Amino acid sequence: MRLDNIQMSVANRQGPAVRAIPSVNNKITARDVNVYYATKRALKDINLDIEENRVTALIGPSGCGKSTFLRCLNRMNDTIDICRIEGQIQLDSVDIYAKAIDTVQLRARVGMVFQKPNPFPKSIYDNIAYGPRIHGLAQRGAEMDEVVRSSLERAGLWGEVKDRLKEPGTGLSGGQQQRLCIARAIAVSPEVILMDEPCSALDPIATAHIEELIDELRASYTIVIVTHNMQQAARVSQKTAFFHLGEMVECNDTEEIFTNPRDERTQGYITGRYG
Amino acid sequence: MTDLAQETVLRRSVYKSEAFEAQLRRRYRAERRFQLAGIASIAFAAVMLVVLLTTIVLNGYTAFWQSRFDVEVFFDPEAITPSGSREPAVLSAGDYPALVREALLAELPEATGRDGRRAVMEMVSSAAAYRLRDMVLAHPELIGTRLKVSLLASDNTDQFVKGHIPRAVSEDKRKVSDRQVEWIDRLTARGVLASHFSLDVLTQSNSRQPEQAGMWGAVIGSVMTMLVTLGMAVPIGVAAAVYLEEFAPKNRWTDIIEVNINNLAAVPSIVFGLLGLSMFLDFFGMPRSSALVGGVVLALMTLPTIIIASRAALKAVPPSIREAALGIGASPLQVVIHHVLPLAAPGVLTGTILGLARALGETAPLLLIGMVAFIVDVPGSLSDPSTVLPVQIFMWADSPERGWIERTSAAIMLLLAFLIVMNAVAVYLRKRFERRW
Numbered sequence: 001m002r003l004d005n006i007q008m009s010v011a012n013r014q015g016p017a018v019r020a021i022p023s024v025n026n027k028i029t030a031r032d033v034n035v036y037y038a039t040k041r042a043l044k045d046i047n048l049d050i051e052e053n054r055v056t057a058l059i060g061p062s063g064c065g066k067s068t069f070l071r072c073l074n075r076m077n078d079t080i081d082i083c084r085i086e087g088q089i090q091l092d093s094v095d096i097y098a099k100a101i102d103t104v105q106l107r108a109r110v111g112m113v114f115q116k117p118n119p120f121p122k123s124i125y126d127n128i129a130y131g132p133r134i135h136g137l138a139q140r141g142a143e144m145d146e147v148v149r150s151s152l153e154r155a156g157l158w159g160e161v162k163d164r165l166k167e168p169g170t171g172l173s174g175g176q177q178q179r180l181c182i183a184r185a186i187a188v189s190p191e192v193i194l195m196d197e198p199c200s201a202l203d204p205i206a207t208a209h210i211e212e213l214i215d216e217l218r219a220s221y222t223i224v225i226v227t228h229n230m231q232q233a234a235r236v237s238q239k240t241a242f243f244h245l246g247e248m249v250e251c252n253d254t255e256e257i258f259t260n261p262r263d264e265r266t267q268g269y270i271t272g273r274y275g
Numbered sequence: 276m277t278d279l280a281q282e283t284v285l286r287r288s289v290y291k292s293e294a295f296e297a298q299l300r301r302r303y304r305a306e307r308r309f310q311l312a313g314i315a316s317i318a319f320a321a322v323m324l325v326v327l328l329t330t331i332v333l334n335g336y337t338a339f340w341q342s343r344f345d346v347e348v349f350f351d352p353e354a355i356t357p358s359g360s361r362e363p364a365v366l367s368a369g370d371y372p373a374l375v376r377e378a379l380l381a382e383l384p385e386a387t388g389r390d391g392r393r394a395v396m397e398m399v400s401s402a403a404a405y406r407l408r409d410m411v412l413a414h415p416e417l418i419g420t421r422l423k424v425s426l427l428a429s430d431n432t433d434q435f436v437k438g439h440i441p442r443a444v445s446e447d448k449r450k451v452s453d454r455q456v457e458w459i460d461r462l463t464a465r466g467v468l469a470s471h472f473s474l475d476v477l478t479q480s481n482s483r484q485p486e487q488a489g490m491w492g493a494v495i496g497s498v499m500t501m502l503v504t505l506g507m508a509v510p511i512g513v514a515a516a517v518y519l520e521e522f523a524p525k526n527r528w529t530d531i532i533e534v535n536i537n538n539l540a541a542v543p544s545i546v547f548g549l550l551g552l553s554m555f556l557d558f559f560g561m562p563r564s565s566a567l568v569g570g571v572v573l574a575l576m577t578l579p580t581i582i583i584a585s586r587a588a589l590k591a592v593p594p595s596i597r598e599a600a601l602g603i604g605a606s607p608l609q610v611v612i613h614h615v616l617p618l619a620a621p622g623v624l625t626g627t628i629l630g631l632a633r634a635l636g637e638t639a640p641l642l643l644i645g646m647v648a649f650i651v652d653v654p655g656s657l658s659d660p661s662t663v664l665p666v667q668i669f670m671w672a673d674s675p676e677r678g679w680i681e682r683t684s685a686a687i688m689l690l691l692a693f694l695i696v697m698n699a700v701a702v703y704l705r706k707r708f709e710r711r712w
Contacts, residue, residue: 079601081525108604118595120614130613131603181599188603 027052027222033087055223057233060243074110111185115197117177119169127169131188155183175206195225335684341473342428346378371404400427430486430678485678496661503570512581520589540579547576548640564645564660577630584626588619621705628701638665
């Protein structure tokens, strides 16, 4: 019953626009990635290609390693002392774990949106302007105002906050805060945006807002989204990877995964037998 | 279903049983006992505080009143400058006690002979003669004229006027003789001797004579010492806390450092004094008794407190803020300076001010580095010999004359006022910074 629903939502979403995307480049390639927390092996030999200008959804039951994998892509796991990463992850064919790679630069290119909206306890304007300011992307004044405006517009938040840019970002509603965080990520002009369950703390209306936004952003960014919600994966993504117990079980076109899963574990998960 | 219904009935009967109600009553009694114990302890603490403060204020407020003789002084040229010269060196060598004596004897003509004159002079402070000398040096034209001058009474006279020396005991047990009592009564009745409000106890520097002693030197010494402590302990403490909390790898070395910082916070303060004595005075040869060395020693003592409080404040900043900043490409230092530290500021400030408040009231380590010396001059620089308020209190409390009691209490009042102001500032800053959320 649940699978039917998902299939229907996949069918509803399908339009000529999706089909029209030509053969695409791989923006990120992961080869034999292993991650250890102290001695515990959290990811096992992950091989995954993430295509440019597409939304890739990572799904799987809790503790399967999908967030861990996501956080490898912008080296956020570096901040965890006991975490060790093996294997190779390439962004535009350059190994992001090479010595010469600067994490500051990498994270500017690979932005991130977190599970819980986490705006800075500063004004809405400063939330957006912070990234461009530290990277020197825009001059103070009119140029910065323009960056803030366009970022908020792309995140679909401009109309709601344009009269209160000086008010604290923490005063917005949960859904608005999450769009503020997306606008903040966009403001530094990343190539890839990683989203770690961006809607799990939001109500259905706010979730719908964010999903629409993700679909619009796909044109300019490569998006990787971790989600627990399979309908959401079906609605927003073109590619889906299913993770289970630290392994990447299956990765395919979203449509294919939900209508014709090859692995029985995938089928078990999307039909709701476990997870 | 019937099982479930039976169970519900059974459970309901349990909640209505005698035994259950008895247990319920016991629980409420235990709660009431706990609340009573809490109220009793707060009441006890409040009563103790009130007793302490009342004692200090009752003992201390009289220090702001001083007895003075308002008498007409004849600036006798014979006594001041027998040679007639107006050179400052000559003028300052004049016999000013004689002027004081003549002025008082004019009010008390029956005091004759050597004994009488000495008894009269015992009633007036030695500061009176210095006052006349300073007046003459400033205005030599006073010589040869008569002027109404207010002369400071001696400690014993002052204490008798304030009622601190009992009248009812026999003469040999009293610091004021029967004859002097009679004079004091007469001069008081005539309005010559009277108590006046005076801030001398705050604005004068220290003295051997209680009626002349003030705490301005100690106040300045305390302020300078605190500035050194603040300037040294805060940057080092906050930097150490930030490094340990945000940057340092977690390994055996940082564990050892952490344990030792916690141990240092528990080290008796006098040990820091010994450290200051052997390190700063003997080894580095820094100036003895100076606010500089005192401040450095107190900074060392305060550092663990500031580090521990700052680390706790940094730990309390939600990790999501760090991730947010890292996620858009801020460097670790930018994360700390732009986001984490501003959010931790209220906690850091509170820890700092609590540490400083402790340092302000600290005596023991300063005794060892020589800040207990008797210093009359108000310190003019960090390397000048100076003393601080708590050491001043310690020295005054140790002196025998009756006048020191009220001055000690007055100094305690000032120290408490300082501490209250500092805590108020801490509360204000906390509130102010917390509004950023």
